[in-house]
Amino acid sequence: MERFATRSRDHYKGTNINIEVKIGLHDLTPARIATLYRRAPLQRPVEDHTALWRMFEQSSLVVTAWVQGRLVGLARVLSDGVLNTYICDFAVEPDVQGLGIGRMLLEKVRENFKGTQIYLYDAKTTSRFYAKMGFLNMKEGLWKWQ
Numbered sequence: 001m002e003r004f005a006t007r008s009r010d011h012y013k014g015t016n017i018n019i020e021v022k023i024g025l026h027d028l029t030p031a032r033i034a035t036l037y038r039r040a041p042l043q044r045p046v047e048d049h050t051a052l053w054r055m056f057e058q059s060s061l062v063v064t065a066w067v068q069g070r071l072v073g074l075a076r077v078l079s080d081g082v083l084n085t086y087i088c089d090f091a092v093e094p095d096v097q098g099l100g101i102g103r104m105l106l107e108k109v110r111e112n113f114k115g116t117q118i119y120l121y122d123a124k125t126t127s128r129f130y131a132k133m134g135f136l137n138m139k140e141g142l143w144k145w146q
């Protein structure tokens, strides 16, 4: 586990926020994940805790951020470790967005999968964040729902 401090926002008036960073499924529960995803918001099967947990168990890497025991952010990743890394889920609690947690989670993903290409789907509201983090739009790409 690592810790870093960041500047406070109104919600935490007058306090320094200490962020704990964890790698893996430590202290995660489907309920905690569902709460974060509802609030971020991130559209995922939050009602089906079995499916949600399976998504996490099958992942290559999960990085989480915590404030005072509360899950405030996470990145969930699938990677082959050589060529391709796909960020499946990426979310930060609204009351601590803009404090550098997203950047830090992304750095952890990069550290763990150096030398691979990182892909993700973005939302219109987050494309400027990803551009700031150095991501480029892909022109080619195909997909099929099944």
Ligand SMILES: CC(C)(COP(=O)(O)OP(=O)(O)OC[C@H]1O[C@@H](n2cnc3c(N)ncnc32)[C@H](O)[C@@H]1OP(=O)(O)O)[C@@H](O)C(=O)NCCC(=O)NCCS
Pocket (backbone or CB within 6 Å): 040, 041, 042, 090, 091, 092, 093, 096, 097, 098, 099, 100, 101, 102, 103, 104, 121, 122, 123, 125, 126, 127, 128, 129, 132
């Ligand atoms: C996208 C998200 C993960 C970013 O996390 P965050 O902790 O707020 O990001 P950071 O604080 O590390 O931001 C890093 C930089 O990007 C900027 N930034 C963050 N979100 C932004 C946004 N939506 N639009 C434009 N800039 C943004 C920050 O201001 C900061 O800029 P600075 O370095 O000049 O100060 C978070 O906003 C989120 O969870 N959004 C809702 C869920 C979601 O859409 N997830 C992604 C699905 S693709």
